[in-house]
Amino acid sequence: MSEKRHPDEPLLRGYAVTHPSGRTALPVHPGWDRLVYTAAGTLSVRAGARLWTVPPHRALWLPDGVPAAMRNRYPAAVRVLYFAVRLGAAGAEPGIVMLTGFPRELLLHVVRVCPLDDADRSRAAVLTVLLDQLRELPAADLALAVPRDPDTARAADLLRTEPWLATGAVAGAVGLSVRTLERRFRAETGMTLGAWRRRARILDTLEPLAAGVSVTRAAADAGYSTPSAFVAAFTRELGTPPGGFLRSG
Template identity: 50%
Template sequence: MSKSRREPDVRGYSVTHPPGRATLPIEPGWHQLLYAASGVMTISTATGAWAIPPHRALWIPDSAAATIANRSRVAVRTLYLSSDLPALPCKTRAITVSGLVRELLLHAVKTSPLDLSKPVDAALITVLMDQLKALPDAPLLLPLPQDPRAADAARVLMDDPTLSLDDVRVGASSRTLERAFAAETGLTLGGWHRRARILHSLDSLASGGSVTAAASAAGYATPSAYVAAFKQELGETPRRFLS
């Protein structure tokens, strides 16, 4: 059902998802901002999957279909923002949430619904939106290929990133898969696999696991090789990234 004019400008929702999968509700006229207060969630759309660890958030524009999956419990704090609000992003993007934005976001979820006709609500919405627009994107996107065989390979590797590329059997040669991944994701097959492994390991780190355990979960033989790959993908060491 589409949004009524009498509805508020911002709605909030707080939930802790158990391990599993769920389809995010789609309601025309609303953007979604999903924040991971604890735990790691993977949110997938038709073109990509975003691994969202603690203190990151994902902006999903109006009516974009998405599913959420998590291997352990994840505390999600969601804001639904009216698409009538001006100058909001029209593409899905992951963001690194600053301390100020975290407090504003949690307060907005707690005190929602918010209405621009109320001065206090309007001030909160304005400051939050201005801050969100200034935050940098977080490098948490795993682009998904659309070629059917490449998409099958991507699903296999996302389910178990520790597999070697030689273990993937989808009825296509490695050369065919290389071409499809390069054309449709902008990454080589090996580069895509490395990113999938690193993003997969965030769940272990966020649950308090050691770097050694995270390296094993990502299929790396040594912690040093894992840390080097992590820094190449996300720009920081594992512990610093989640601090």
């Protein structure tokens, strides 16, 4: 895709590929907003000061100019729509929206038939319906604030990769006292360290669960003593048990 949108370029472009496990940077093309969705699998997307989890039946808006780095531990069927900024499709900040039913099927169809512009009447009509549907999507809270201070950021990485570690061990590993680490976490993320840890543990289980890993295995890997304790924590954090969350959004 070109670095700038020319007048004769389409208003909407599509991108569809199955990413193997790993990390990749989602290209930033000036003049284009992006909507990131997975037809299968789950993505973790670092954009701005937040880590966004994009599981089935959700999509992530990335406004023009916001760099994004993606990571997926399991293969993910990534679908991206690039909207010309003048369409006003995205808000000013990144955000997750629910994507089910007709809007989901419409998005998948549009990705297949892209590019779209308003020169052809039928395609212009599809574009209009798509924009109308996307603007009505409800928001979903699947973000995690990421600390920026190097020491706190290293502690956050430890909390995610080794969720069973005690707070004292994490603080010692990054050369901070427990009180200082907890104070910095609240200042940088707006959450207590305990609340941040609980949310990170739950969000990080969405990738293996969407890939077919059992609840028992996901619970153990996340540091929960029993599957029932994990399901209870998952339900408190995201409002519904794992099965229902991944099936219907």
